[in-house]
């Protein structure tokens with residue numbers, strides 16, 4: 001008999017009942033150190049007082065009105081994002097998938113309005129992840145995600161990560177946009193080198209195509225800048241955001257330049273919940289904290305410390321780990337074993353990590369992870385790795 005919850009997930013037998021900062025408390029009382037943040041979502045940890053306050057104050061006033069009316073919390077959040085980024089305008093969604101949908105629609109509509117309706121092609125990259133909608137799985141393109149769900153939305157082409165020749169060869173007169181994660185998350189914490197991001201921007205400018213960045217996972221302070229592309233000193237035309245921006249409340253956004261968004265006039269797109277007062281009240285509190293340069297400087301400092309300690313961990317367990325990669329607080333431990341085994345070993349030592357492709361165990365802790373918690377993380381990961389190392393091959 002099918003489970004009453006559609007069984008599309010293999011769930012760990014853990015039942016968290018409470019969260020406090022970087023900690024998750026299991027129903028049986030065990031305290032787990034959370035280095036996953038619900039997959040890069042709880043950017044400020046669990047039950048951050050400023051977020052609890054923003055949510056509960058809004059909850060007592062007004063939950064929902066519809067985008068048929070002005071929503072002051074949404075206006076305030078849009079103004080904050082426009083002030084802090086390349087963007088001139090913002091549309092709010094409830095998830096990364098919905099941000100992907102709009103990013104694709106916006107790019108195609110841009111060329112349509114320019115009188116070039118055949119420019120509909122989107123070039124994306126192998127190993128990418130853009131969500132689970134029809135556009136999202138078409139954009140990622142992997143058989144694992146698309147198999148059985150045909151007909152797949154057309155217009156997407158895929159090139160290998162770092163394959164410059166294939167990228168150039170894939171561009172033609174029908175190319176509308178290039179879509180890429182500055183740091184691949186699900187694909188196994190693969191950062192795009194700064195020079196490549198600069199090169200992509202130059203290529204898009206030269207060929208007259210739009211650059212869409214998917215910063216759903218790597219954005220909102222995760223890499224130590226508000227958005228990862230800032231490290232390369234470039235800006236996209238369109239950017240997808242979600243995960244961290246709501247700090248745990250469902251919220252996403254598409255940020256765009258005035259030019260890129262020019263086709264999206266009244267009636268061309270919408271969302272019932274997108275930009276709802278509760279989500280935007282929380283979003284404002286998240287952005288106020290994360291966009292603070294002092295906070296980001298401290299994230300970088302603590303990220304450097306964690307990275308250094310992880311290098312030590314890898315050196316201590318060469319039979320379990322191959323190395324560390326990633327940037328900021330978006331780090332991956334490359335494993336010699338199945339990453340799921342390391343994640344499970346972590347459950348036993350009460351530390352939460354997240355597996356990814358390419359034999360990677362992801363560390364995506366709250367951006368607020370303290371120095372003491374970094375030390376505790378290493379102790380617990382070390383104990384977990386020791387249990388794997390002791391296992392007969």
Ligand SMILES: *Cc1c(COP(=O)(O)O)cnc(C)c1O
Nearest residue numbers: 095096097129130131185216217
């Ligand atoms: C998680 C993720 C998405 C999808 O976001 P959802 O909120 O799950 O729909 C899209 N792109 C990237 C890079 C992600 O990590």
